Every structure is written in C-alpha cells, then in structure tokens.
Amino acid sequence: xxxxxxxxxxxxxxxxxxxxxxxxxxxxxxxxxxxxxxxxxxxxxxxxxxxxxxxxxxxxxxxxxxxxxxxxxxxxxxxxxxxxxxxxxxxxxxxxxxxxxxxxxxxxxxxxxxxxxxxxxxxxxxxxxxxxxxxxxxxxxxxxxxxxxxxxxxxxxxxxxxxxxxxxxxxxxxxxxxxxxxxxxxxxxxxxxxxxxxxxxxxxxxxxxxxxxxxxxxxxxxxxxxxxxxxxxxxxxxxxxxxxxxxxxxxxxxxxxxxxxxxxxxxxxxxxxxxxxxxxxxxxxxxxxxxxxxxxxxxxxxxxxxxxxxxxxxxxxxxxxxxxxxxxxxxxxxxxxxxxxxxxxxxxxxxxxxxxxxxxxxxxxxxxxxxxxxxxxxxxxxxxxxxxxxxxxxxxxxxxxxxxxxxxxxxxxxxxxxxxxxxxxxxxxxxxxxxxxxxxxxxxxxxxxxxxxxxxxxxxxxxxxxxxxxxxxxxxxxxxxxxxxxxxxxxxxxxxxx
Numbered sequence: 005x006x007x008x009x010x011x012x013x014x015x016x017x018x019x020x021x022x023x024x025x026x027x028x029x030x031x032x033x034x035x036x037x038x039x040x041x042x043x044x045x046x047x048x049x050x051x052x053x054x055x056x057x058x059x060x061x062x063x064x065x066x067x068x069x070x071x072x073x074x075x076x077x078x079x080x081x082x083x084x085x086x087x088x089x090x091x092x093x094x095x096x097x098x099x100x101x102x103x104x105x106x107x108x109x110x111x112x113x114x115x116x117x118x119x120x121x122x123x124x125x126x127x128x129x130x131x132x133x134x135x136x137x138x139x140x141x142x143x144x145x146x147x148x149x150x151x152x153x154x155x156x157x158x159x160x161x162x163x164x165x166x167x168x169x170x171x172x173x174x175x176x177x178x179x180x181x182x183x184x185x186x187x188x189x190x191x192x193x194x195x196x197x198x199x200x201x202x203x204x205x206x207x208x209x210x211x212x213x214x215x216x217x218x219x220x221x222x223x224x225x226x227x228x229x230x231x232x233x234x235x236x237x238x239x240x241x242x243x244x245x246x247x248x249x250x251x252x253x254x255x256x257x258x259x260x261x262x263x264x265x266x267x268x269x270x271x272x273x274x275x276x277x278x279x280x281x282x283x284x285x286x287x288x289x290x291x292x293x294x295x296x297x298x299x300x301x302x303x304x305x306x307x308x309x310x311x312x313x314x315x316x317x318x319x320x321x322x323x324x325x326x327x328x329x330x331x332x333x334x335x336x337x338x339x340x341x342x343x344x345x346x347x348x349x350x351x352x353x354x355x356x357x358x359x360x361x362x363x364x365x366x367x368x369x370x371x372x373x374x375x376x377x378x379x380x381x382x383x384x385x386x387x388x389x390x391x392x393x394x395x396x397x398x399x400x401x402x403x404x405x406x407x408x409x410x411x412x413x414x415x416x417x418x419x420x421x422x423x424x425x426x427x428x429x430x431x432x433x434x435x436x437x438x439x440x441x442x443x444x445x446x447x448x449x450x451x452x453x454x455x456x457x458x459x460x461x462x463x464x465x466x467x468x469x470x471x472x473x474x475x476x477x478x479x480x481x482x483x484x485x486x487x488x489x490x491x492x493x494x495x496x497x498x499x500x501x502x
Contacts, residue, residue, distance in 0.1 A: 250440025
C-alpha cells in the first residue's frame with residue numbers, strides 16, 4: 005500500500021543523523037524515466053492538426069487503450085498485467101464511482117469522496133510508467149482500420165480554455181464507455197430532471213433538496229409553494245429509484261423532522277412507476293418493499309409520464325404532479341457515441357460482441373459493460389446493465405489480454421491465429437436493494453423461479469451493508485464508508501449546503 009511504503013521510507017530517513025539523498029530508484033522502483041522517454045510517445049509534428057500518441061515501436065510495450073472509467077473499465081485496468089502492456093485510459097472523469105451507494109450521498113448519509121476512487125489508485129502504473137497515461141477527454145470517433153481514436157479534451161469549468169483535439173493510436177482497444185440514462189423521448193425530461201448516475205448528479209440533488217428546505221422556511225412563501233418545493237418525485241421503480249426513495253424517507257423522518265420542524269408537515273416523497281416496482285424481484289419481496297415504503301411515507305403512483313415541465317410532471321391520464329426535486333431513474337440505453345460507431349449492434353442498440361467479448365467485425369477491439377451486448381448470431385441473450393455484469397466482464401477480459409500478451413499477440417493484428425481459450429460465461433450472483441428504516445431485500449437466486457436464499461428485513465439490511473462494504477474499491481473507501489455510517493448513526497446526517 006502506498007501509505008505504508010511512504011511510512012517505511014520516512015522512518016528510515018529519520019533513523020539516520022545525516023541521511024543521504026534517496027536515489028531515484030527508491031521512488032520509481034526502477035531507474036527513473038528520462039525526459040526523452042516520457043516524450044517519445046507523443047507526436048511532435050507541428051504540421052498535424054491533432055497531436056497525440058503515435059503507434060508503438062518495436063522497443064515499446066503494446067498499448068491497450070481503455071475508453072471509460074466505470075465498473076468494467078476499472079476492473080480491467082486493475083487486473084491487466086503492466087509487464088506486457090502500457091495502459092491509456094480515456095474518460096471524462098478521473099475516478100470510478102461505486103454506484104450502489106451513490107443514493108446515500110444525496111442525503112448526507114455518506115460523503116461524496118467515500119464512493120469515488122481515483123484512477124491512479126486503481127492502477128498505479130498510469131501515474132508512474134512512462135508509456136501509461138490517463139487523459140481527461142471524450143472519444144469522438146474511432147478509425148478501426150488505422151487503429152486510432154479521435155479525442156477531445158474535457159475543459160468544463162475552465163473558462164479560459166477551449167477544448168482541443170488529439171489522436172491516440174492503439175494496439176488493443178477496449179470500449180467500456182457505459183450507457184446513458186433513458187428518457188424514452190419524453191419532452192422536458194433531459195432539461196428538468198436530475199439523473200442519479202454520477203457524483204455531480206448526487207451533489208446537485210443534495211444542494212437542491214437543502215436549498216428548497218431552507219427557502220420554504222423563509223417568510224412570504226405560500227403553503228402551496230411550500231408543498232411544491234418540498235415534494236420530491238422519483239420516476240422509475242427499479243433498485244436505484246427505490247433505494248433513493250428509502251434513503252430520502254429516512255432523511256425526512258430522522259433529520260428533517262428534528263431540524264426543520266416548521267416545515268416537516270410539507271415534505272413528502274412520490275415514486276412514479278409505469279409497471280411493477282423492483283420487477284427483477286419476486287412477488288413476495290416486491291410486496292414487502294411496497295409495504296415498507298408506504299409505511300415510511302413514500303407515496304406510490306402507477307402511471308406513465310408524458311411531459312416534464314419546470315415545476316410539474318404530467319402523466320398519461322393528465323394527472324399533474326408538482327415537484328421541487330425530480331430524480332429520473334428509468335434505466336439506461338446506448339450513448340450517442342455508441343450509436344455513432346459504424347459497427348454491428350446487438351438487440352437494443354449496444355455494441356455487438358462475440359463469446360470472447362470481441363467486436364468481430366474489426367480487429368483488436370473489445371467491448372465490455374453497459375455499452376456491449378451479445379450479437380444474435382452467438383445465441384446468447386443480452387446481459388442486463390448491472391455492475392456485477394460489467395465487473396465480471398472486466399475481470400475476464402483482463403485475464404484474456406494477459407494471456408494474449410504472454411503469447412506474444414499484444415501488437416496490433418498479432419493475435420489473429422491465437423487460441424483465446426474459454427468463452428465468457430456469466431453467472432448471476434443475486435440482487436439486493438435497501439428500502440429504508442434498516443430494511444432491505446436480498447435475493448441470491450439465479451432467477452426468480454430458482455431455489456436459494458431470498459429474504460427481507462433487518463437481517464437483509466445487515467447483509468446488504470456488509471456486502472457493499474466488502475465490495476468497495478479500496479481499503480481507503482471502506483474506511484471512509486464505515487466512519488460515515490458510524491457518524492451518521494451517532495450524530496445524524498450532515499445537512500450543510502456547501
């Protein structure tokens with residue numbers, strides 16, 4: 005662990021009265037790279053419109069380019085053998101988000117940094133190896149024939165900078181760019197709703213929720229406006245929507261009623277779902293979830309949203325539901341980037357892959373995570389957009405690429421004749437969801453009809469927390485989450501609007 009290594013080095017330095025200067029090898033673990041080594045990968049031809057990383061040379065390691073920093077991409081980056089490859093990760097965010105606990109950050113149960121892990125910690129080679137990099141950028145296109153991707157930097161918040169373009173050549177390309185929230189073309193959803201998929205979404209929800217709480221306490225606000233400001237509407241009854249509703253109801257009962265006593269009777273939560281909530285669970289667990297949510301004060305509405313306005317949503321039966329905070333959680337679909345790739349797609353519009361997670365229509369390209377799906381020709385169903393699916397695919401592909409690299413097939417077009425070994429097989433590990441008030445659902449069966457462990461209640465909640473605590477990305481995150489849970493239990497949630 006980096007902190008332990010630094011501690012040992014610091015102790016050794018203080019143990020000597022006149023410690024000599026440490027050799028660079030102590031820092032780098034090997035001879036430090038020269039400036040020429042650091043810059044040799046970059047194009048210096050000023051005549052080119054887009055600079056970037058040139059194709060690898062014979063004395064360099066093959067380059068694996070990973071698009072995305074989600075569950076699939078980060079698991080791949082973590083497990084890939086850097087003795088065989090240089091790694092270049094390209095993503096609009098420099099961290100991985102532990103999405104199952106993201107809803108807890110919206111109401112102050114957890115702090116935002118507790119569910120995020122920097123890419124450089126997941127794979128230290130990206131920070132120290134001369135041929136490995138992380139680029140804060142979006143991929144704008146792929147030249148499959150020439151093994152090159154076209155990128156544009158992300159400069160949000162930097163008013164003095166304009167984004168610029170650059171190119172990156174690859175030997176192996178892994179597309180793990182994820183998916184986008186589905187709005188089903190509903191007017192106004194993108195403009196007025198908040199999607200709970202990134203840390204900045206959780207920050208926006210938290211700031212808006214606390215702002216409405218404080219504004220509703222100011223003199224001059226009518227009772228009708230207070231009810232609108234303090235009405236939180238969640239669209240989508242899947243695990244994310246249900247867990248956020250449960251966290252929100254806990255926040256209202258345990259914190260708002262104590263600290264905002266003047267407006268406690270105005271705040272309430274509505275969950276809108278077109279069909280059944282938690283459709284991936286069996287009837288018994290769904291009924292338990294409905295009973296528990298209703299008991300916690302969550303109003304359940306079955307309906308289809310046809311229009312979203314700045315202060316209300318309109319259902320298909322013309323029912324108007326005013327809101328102060330609107331959270332949209334209706335599933336995901338292919339991103340604009342994926343739609344623009346001229347390669348065969350699987351059912352549902354994802355990138356089509358074969359049994360080894362390859363994109364069969366082009367060389368040296370793989371796709372994993374929510375952006376990919378099995379082609380119909382494989383005879384396999386498209387896997388659900390779940391974190392456990394993405395992580396398992398990332399783990400499998402890292403092992404496969406390590407095998408390819410060991411066999412000498414890491415270079416571009418060098419793995420055509422290699423035996424790829426076993427195909428990817430997915431085994432469902434079960435589903436879990438919390439519904440608030442120290443209650444949760446746990447279903448560890450392969451399917452709703454199979455035999456196995458299926459339970460609900462406090463014990464399930466304990467299992468839910470224990471499982472996610474152990475599945476966190478690093479010991480750093482586990483420590484943060486455990487401390488956050490403890491302080492929330494003792495002192496209540498943090499309601500500071502920062």
